[in-house]
Amino acid sequence: MPEETIIIGGAGHAGVQTAVRLRELGWAGRILMIAPDADDPYERPPLSKHFLEPGSPDTVVPLRRPGYFESKGIERRRGRIERVVPSTRYVLLESGSRVDYSKLVLAPGSHARRLLVPGGDLAGIHQLKTREDALALKVALRGGARVVVIGAGYIGLEVAAAAAAIGCETTVLEFEKRVMNRVTSEPVSRYFQRIHQDRGTRFVFGAAVTEVRGDGRAQEVLASDGSVYPADVVVVGIGVVPLQELARDCGLRVADGIVVDHDSRTSDPDIYAAGDATRLIDAHDGTNRRLESIQSAVAQATNAANHIMGSPSGKREVPWFWTVQHGVRFQTAGLRDPGDTVVVRGSETEQFSVLYLREGRLAAIDTVGSLRDFNPGKKLIAAAIRIDPQRAADPAVKLSEAAVDLAAHEV
Numbered sequence: 001m002p003e004e005t006i007i008i009g010g011a012g013h014a015g016v017q018t019a020v021r022l023r024e025l026g027w028a029g030r031i032l033m034i035a036p037d038a039d040d041p042y043e044r045p046p047l048s049k050h051f052l053e054p055g056s057p058d059t060v061v062p063l064r065r066p067g068y069f070e071s072k073g074i075e076r077r078r079g080r081i082e083r084v085v086p087s088t089r090y091v092l093l094e095s096g097s098r099v100d101y102s103k104l105v106l107a108p109g110s111h112a113r114r115l116l117v118p119g120g121d122l123a124g125i126h127q128l129k130t131r132e133d134a135l136a137l138k139v140a141l142r143g144g145a146r147v148v149v150i151g152a153g154y155i156g157l158e159v160a161a162a163a164a165a166i167g168c169e170t171t172v173l174e175f176e177k178r179v180m181n182r183v184t185s186e187p188v189s190r191y192f193q194r195i196h197q198d199r200g201t202r203f204v205f206g207a208a209v210t211e212v213r214g215d216g217r218a219q220e221v222l223a224s225d226g227s228v229y230p231a232d233v234v235v236v237g238i239g240v241v242p243l244q245e246l247a248r249d250c251g252l253r254v255a256d257g258i259v260v261d262h263d264s265r266t267s268d269p270d271i272y273a274a275g276d277a278t279r280l281i282d283a284h285d286g287t288n289r290r291l292e293s294i295q296s297a298v299a300q301a302t303n304a305a306n307h308i309m310g311s312p313s314g315k316r317e318v319p320w321f322w323t324v325q326h327g328v329r330f331q332t333a334g335l336r337d338p339g340d341t342v343v344v345r346g347s348e349t350e351q352f353s354v355l356y357l358r359e360g361r362l363a364a365i366d367t368v369g370s371l372r373d374f375n376p377g378k379k380l381i382a383a384a385i386r387i388d389p390q391r392a393a394d395p396a397v398k399l400s401e402a403a404v405d406l407a408a409h410e411v
Contacts, residue, residue, distance in 0.1 A: 004029035006308070007091060007099060009081045009246070010107030011035035012044070014275030014297040016063045018105050019074045021305035032075045032099065034091075039131060040066075045294065047134040048155050049324055052141065052162035060131050084250035086268050103270055103308050106247055106258060107301065110240035110276040110292065115150065119212035124219075125234045128155055140233045143167030148221045148231040150209055152179040154323045156237030157192065161325045163233075164199045171229055172196075173207040173221065183321070184332065185356070188366050191348050195326050204229075240292055242277040255279055257290040263313055264304035272308070274300035289335070291319055318378045331374050334364030334381040345373065346395040353377070353399075360386045360404075376400045 006022060008015045011033050019031050035041075042060035050056050069076055083092040090100045112127040114120060126137045137159070141147065147163045149156045152174035163170045176182075178189040179196075193203060208224040212234060221229045242257045253259040253267040257279030264272045275297040279290040299317045306313055320333040328350075336356040340363055346352035351370040355377070356363050361384050365377035376399040380387065385403045392402035 004102040005100060006031050006103045006105065007081075007101040008033045008105045008107060009035070009091075010109060010275065011037060011041045011076065012107060012109050012275060012297070013041075013063065013294050014107035014109075014301040015105070016041050017298045017301035018107065018272075018274060018305050019069075020064075020072075021302050022308065023072045023074065025305060025309040025311055027305075027309060029102065030075065031073070032077060033069075034077050034079055034081055034093065034099075036078065036080050037130075038078060040064075042131065044129075047131065048128050048158040049162075051134050052138050052159065054166055058135060058138070081246060084246060084271070086250055086252075086271065089270060101270075103272065105264075105301075105304055106266070106271065106273040106277065107275045107297075108243035108246065108277050110242050112236070113239045113241050115209065115212070115236045115238065117209055117211050119214065119218070122212055122214050123217040124214065124232070125212065125236060127236050128159065129240075137233075137235065141166050141168060144169070145232040146230050147171070147233045147235065148173060148229050149235045149237060150221070151237035151239070152176070152203070153182065153237055153239065154180070154321075156235070157196065157325050158323060159235050159237060160196060160201050161199075163235075164196070164201050165326070168233070170201045172201060172203050173209060173223065173229065174203065174205050175208055177205050179203070183336075184330075184366055185336065185342050185354055187342070187344050187348050187352075187354050188330065188368060191352075191368060192325060192328075192330070195328060199326060240276060242279075242290065244277055247271075247273065247277075255281070260300070262287075262303065262316070263307040264300045265307065272304040274304050293319055293321055295320055316382075318381045320378065328369050329371075330366065330368050331371065332364065332366045333374065333378045334362070336364040340364070341389070343389050343393050345393055345399070352395075355387070355392055357387055357389060362387050362392075373399045 041063040080094045081091045082094050112129045145168045147168040147170045149160045149172045152172050160170050160172050179193050210224050211222040212218050213220050218234045244254045244258050247258040248254045258273040260273050260278045264274050266273050276292050281288050302314050318333050322331045340356035340358050343355040353373040354366040362380040367374045388402050391397045
């Protein structure tokens, strides 16, 4: 009888965590990770932060120590899965070889959204997703260079911070009306815009990029209002696109992401998916979201392995994200909604928090420059506890003490 095999398509955070968890739970069969990367699996968040700093090493942080995968009997193969055949449970690789599976876990991740305008493929236009991307950008960022960053989300602002610190003449073009518009509220946007401007970065809002011009290399960026921005370096940070084509082509349900449930199951009982490429849909609690988050990827991978092994699902984690810009750490937990009541806790200076209340309960929290409120906030979100807005706005009151009914909960 052939050995049972679990194939994992992808070797990022989700793929690695799936393999690790399977071995922890006692899977004795074959585990085969297939991914196109030549490098050992590594951390991605530092690429837009410390990696770009002058004098920082060009090395990346591995997800596991050297020799870990070999010691656990986890096979790794460089290549791409070209086709999945669910009816007979096998995959075809780009090499032409066929590998049968007992279970398949898709963790392909995402790719950086491209700038689809005339000149969008000129040399000198950078995106940031891989170590190779970061190395190329690091070489390009030199003091005095004119840098145009398109997009004022996490990646765009982290790159802008690095460029300004290096001494580049930095301009950020953003289609929306403020920085990080999709992920936070006006108080946090104002604060981060200010610290960037204090270090010389220029912002242009409502800027729709229509063209990039240059003689074989990007030299200027044009906006819809006719404005022209000279550029030696152009950085595009306008989001990512889930790699869902493989899943779609084999008949799995996709909807701007591979559709999964809370156990990371796809529409095929023998195929799971985890990470940036997925969309979690649960009709029971109304969840319908796609998250680009390492914490979410790891949780989904853990749930996939648990379900394969018949172990209980892990507890539902409160989604959280983080960024560091000009040395200021911003962390957010939960998912805000534009209709939430916004409560600023403290003044908009070096350290403050912003609370988002929905029907009187804490739905999300942003912390700027301080971690004091972050963990209590996560617990209050998970417990869906009602909050007294006036007490919550007072930084002298512990956030846990702003709960309306402390006796009924331990926070």
